[in-house]
Amino acid sequence: MAKGSGPEAVASAFVDAWNRHDMRAFGALFAEDADFVNVVGTWWKGQAEIEAAHARSHATVFRDSRLDGRAVSVRRLGPGAAAVHLAWGLTGHLALDGGPSGGPRRGILLLVVTEEAEGWRIRAGQNTDVVPGLSTPPVAKG
Amino acid sequence: MAKGSGPEAVASAFVDAWNRHDMRAFGALFAEDADFVNVVGTWWKGQAEIEAAHARSHATVFRDSRLDGRAVSVRRLGPGAAAVHLAWGLTGHLALDGGPSGGPRRGILLLVVTEEAEGWRIRAGQNTDVVPGLSTPPVAKG
Secondary structure (H helix, E strand, O other), rough: OOOOOOOOHHHHHHHHHHOOOOOHHHHEEEEEEEEEEEEOEEEEOOOHHHHHHHHHHHOOOOOEEEEEEEEEEEEOOOEEEEEEEEEEEEEEEOOOOOOOOOOOOOEEEEEEEEEEEEEEEEEEEEEEEOHHHHHOOOOOOO | OOOOOOHHHHHHHHHHHHOOOOOOHHOOOOEEEEEEEEEOOOOOOOOHHHHHHHHHOOOOOOOOEEEEEEEEEEEEOOEEEEEEEEEEEOOOOOOOOOOOOOOOEEEEEEEEEEEEOOOEEEEOOOOOOOOOEEEEEOOOHH
């Protein structure tokens, strides 16, 4: 990330790199020792592994996919650290097993970011699909 | 959390409160403004909502459940902030739609914790099921 940008800029850069299918730019958003847990619980460890896994999926199931998403919550965790929630929708993808897509997906990506010399980078990402019919509305207050 | 405990103690306290089905103790692990995204993408906002949602599920689908889990990764995010990955297995539960369980589940819970006057508390949690057959092994290096 360019120096001077806030932590939420990582979320928009994530979406931009995905839609350009530019996995070098995508990988550069992550710190060397980053963790990423995808929607089916695959845990990639380290920038190289995260970039390689996404290079593979963007050559196959995500090749023609389009991600729409934005940071809907940014919470500071002290100096130089923040938690960013990115709400997203995905179209144009194949199913994760390579079969035809079951239709548009949406979900929530939690990005834990820290500020380094070169700007904000992702230290931990975890992604969860919103499952229609099982995702319950917030409990009413009071 | 007791003062003086490290961030990983939040993970064991999470498991303990779950297995005692003590939702007051469970809720007390979360900061007032915490976020929690569950395995099907339900996003609960604030300690009261998180506690109420879990009180409801522990009176129904999770009433006889048992959670086995431990912190498998703790990463400091600067002073007073950390990301903790909790690897878990769950047995004795019903399905989220109230139907019979499809069998043991396992998953990864990311806990973003900060140190407050009373000790470490959860600011953001996000939980993801490991989906057998879809969760891919790490990409080989080199």
